[in-house]
Amino acid sequence: MPTIGDGVGCTAGREGVDGVTNQSFPRPTSPLQGEGGIAASPSPVTTRLLARARREWEVRQFDAAERSLAGVLALTPGDPRAVRMLGMVARSRGDYAKAVEYFLQVLGTWPGDAFLRTELGLSLASLGEVEAATSHFRYACKLAPDSGSSWFNLGETLWRQAHGEEAVTALQRALELEPAHIEARLSLARAQAGLGRVDAAVAEWRMVVHRDPMNADAWYGLSMNAARFDAADTTQLQRAFARQDLPVRAHCLLGFALVKALEDQGDFAKACEVLQRANLAQRAGSRMSWDAAGERRLVDATLSTFTNAISPKAGAGTGAQVIFVTGMPRSGTTLVEQILASHPDVAGANEIRDMPCIIDAESRRRGSAYPLWVSDASAQDWQRLGNEYLERASRRHTNKLRFTDKNLLNWHFVGAALAMLPAARVIIVRRDPVETCLA
Numbered sequence: 449m450p451t452i453g454d455g456v457g458c459t460a461g462r463e464g465v466d467g468v469t470n471q472s473f474p475r476p477t478s479p480l481q482g483e484g485g486i487a488a489s490p491s492p493v494t495t496r497l498l499a500r501a502r503r504e505w506e507v508r509q510f511d512a513a514e515r516s517l518a519g520v521l522a523l524t525p526g527d528p529r530a531v532r533m534l535g536m537v538a539r540s541r542g543d544y545a546k547a548v549e550y551f552l553q554v555l556g557t558w559p560g561d562a563f564l565r566t567e568l569g570l571s572l573a574s575l576g577e578v579e580a581a582t583s584h585f586r587y588a589c590k591l592a593p594d595s596g597s598s599w600f601n602l603g604e605t606l607w608r609q610a611h612g613e614e615a616v617t618a619l620q621r622a623l624e625l626e627p628a629h630i631e632a633r634l635s636l637a638r639a640q641a642g643l644g645r646v647d648a649a650v651a652e653w654r655m656v657v658h659r660d661p662m663n664a665d666a667w668y669g670l671s672m673n674a675a676r677f678d679a680a681d682t683t684q685l686q687r688a689f690a691r692q693d694l695p696v697r698a699h700c701l702l703g704f705a706l707v708k709a710l711e712d713q714g715d716f717a718k719a720c721e722v723l724q725r726a727n728l729a730q731r732a733g734s735r736m737s738w739d740a741a742g743e744r745r746l747v748d749a750t751l752s753t754f755t756n757a758i759s760p761k762a763g764a765g766t767g768a769q770v771i772f773v774t775g776m777p778r779s780g781t782t783l784v785e786q787i788l789a790s791h792p793d794v795a796g797a798n799e800i801r802d803m804p805c806i807i808d809a810e811s812r813r814r815g816s817a818y819p820l821w822v823s824d825a826s827a828q829d830w831q832r833l834g835n836e837y838l839e840r841a842s843r844r845h846t847n848k849l850r851f852t853d854k855n856l857l858n859w860h861f862v863g864a865a866l867a868m869l870p871a872a873r874v875i876i877v878r879r880d881p882v883e884t885c886l887a
Contacts, residue, residue, distance in 0.1 A: 450566055450597070494523050501533055510537050528557045532564060539571050547571040562591035566601060573605055576809050581605050589618075596626030604635055610802060610840040612643045630656055634665050642798065646673050662688050664701035677709035685709050689722070696733030700726050747860075753819040754863030760827030762834040767869025770841070773854035774862060775877030778887035784877050785852045795848035802840045803865055804857050806833055822864065834868035 501516035514537055520530040535550030551568040558564050569584035585602040592598050603618035619636040622629055637652035650673055656666035661684055671677070677685070685706040689699070703726025710719035771788060775781045789796030807818050810833060814821045841851060858865070862874055879887075 450563075450570055450601075490527075491523065494520050494527070497523075498529055498533070501530075505533065505537055505540065508540065510541055513537050528554045532558075532567075535567060535571070539567065539574075542574075544571045544574040548575065560591055562588040562595065562598060565591065566598065569601060569605070573608075576812050578605055578608055582609065594625060596622040596629050596632065598622075599625065600629060600632040600635065603632070603639070607635065607639050607642070608805075610800070610843045612639060612843065615639050616643070628659065630660060630663065634663075634669070637666070637669055641669070641673055642800075644796075644798070650674050657684075662691075662694075662698075664688075664694075664698035664705075667705040668701040671705035671708040677705075677712045679713060682706070682709040682713050696729060700730045700733070703729065750819050750860065750863065753822050760830070761867050761870050762827065762831040763870070765871050766831065766834045767838065768871035769838075769850045770865075770869055770872040771850055771852045772858050772862065772865055772872060772874045773852055773877065774858035774874065776879070776884050777856060779877045779879040779884050781854050781877045784875060785854050788852055788875075793849040795851040797841070797851045797853055799855050800841070800853055801855060802837055803853065803855055803861050806837055806840075807861055807864060818861075818864070822867075825867070830868045833864075837868060 497516050497520045501513045501520070504510075504513035504516060514534065517530045517534050517537070520527050524530070531550050532554045535547045535554070538544070538547035538550060548568065548571045551564060551571065554561075554564060555568065565584045565588040569581040569588065572578075572584065573581035582602065582605045585598065585605055588595070588598045589602055599618050599622035603615045603622060606618055607615035616636065616639050619632050619639060622632040623636065626632065633652050633656050637649045637656070640646075640652065641649035650670060653666045653669045653673075656663050657670070660666070667685060667688070670681075685702060688694075689702045689706050691699075694702070703722055707719045707723045707726065710716070710722060771794070773781050773785050773788075775784075785796050785798070788794050810829075811818050811821065814824075816824075841853070858874075859876075865872060866874070
């Protein structure tokens with residue numbers, strides 16, 4: 449059963465390391481036989497062409513696979529096996545809209561095909577249509593309740609929609625069915641950490657490391673959440689970081705985790721050396737080259753857009769329960785949030801990704817980059833976006849009057865945030881620049 453990768457859905461949110469993305473789209477493994485709705489005795493030529501197309505698809509010879517499938521459709525117009533496989537080819541190419549079109553053509557023939565539901569859900573999720581994707585993943589779980597991958601896909605999309613508790617339940621079910629499902633365990637750890645259950649998250653990351661000592665995501669998760677690495681951890685990380693056959697992303701994550709371990713052991717000189725090496729590797733291997741001039745233009749455009757009061761806005765009382773906390777990383781935003789969350793009426797939501805996800809989805813809907821579309825937004829648009837933000841946030845916090853949001857990108861979206869949530873409060877945390885850099 450195919451599975452969803454990290455990176456599906458919100459692309460404006462940040463997870464992991466700056467400049468290092470984690471996008472993984474494992475190839476489907478479902479067989480292409482066994483479904484109803486086709487001729488009882490397909491011709492030998494059709495069967496041969498379908499088998500050839502599958503082999504070509506498996507080795508990523510997509511043009512050849514499409515030619516083979518065109519041959520099938522010439523012999524058997526509308527053959528759902530060929531149409532579904534065209535969808536699989538389109539999804540593998542990254543043409544998710546075309547994949548959805550193909551899968552929907554077949555859905556009426558095979559409404560009870562869990563694999564088809566999963567393929568359609570993955571394609572929809574890649575287009576940012578996460579709610580529709582979740583609906584198909586739920587159906588896939590009903591059709592294949594013993595499939596760990598189906599529950600994993602459901603858990604992933606539920607988490608992206610801020611259904612934290614339900615996501616944890618789905619991911620735990622996936623692991624009951626497939627205890628060795630590493631991606632599901634990593635997702636469960638991230639979900640537990642996002643819900644503030646750090647001990648539970650650490651336990652899951654530790655289990656991953658026990659099964660897979662080279663797993664960079666688990667080590668990095670531990671480095672961001674564990675109180676302290678011991679000498680044995682440090683030795684393992686040094687051994688892993690020294691390997692020369694690692695992908696750039698894994699090498700960088702292991703390096704940053706090793707920095708934390710070396711600091712915990714008091715070897716600060718070595719930690720600085722490893723930090724420099726990891727940063728150099730990240731910059732050298734990143735597909736995205738940071739453009740300082742372009743970043744300045746983006747910031748200037750954002751400032752210019754919001755210099756004058758945005759009119760119209762959402763209703764004046766919208767968002768009174770939200771407290772945005774923004775500032776440079778290491779400036780003290782976490783401490784400020786902890787102080788606020790110590791109040792019985794305030795929930796600390798940490799670095800939730802709802803605001804960047806909503807902005808990103810609106811940009812895709814309009815076909816225009818943020819902040820270029822801001823001047824075209826109506827009061828109804830801001831109200832709609834504000835309501836969507838509050839609805840997502842309410843899934844996490846139902847028993848508090850207020851909650852904090854300290855996403856690292858809040859500084860970039862604060863103008864839009866106040867347009868959709870005029871009654872929200874914004875706390876800007878500033879610290880001496882040198883102290884911030886050294887923290």
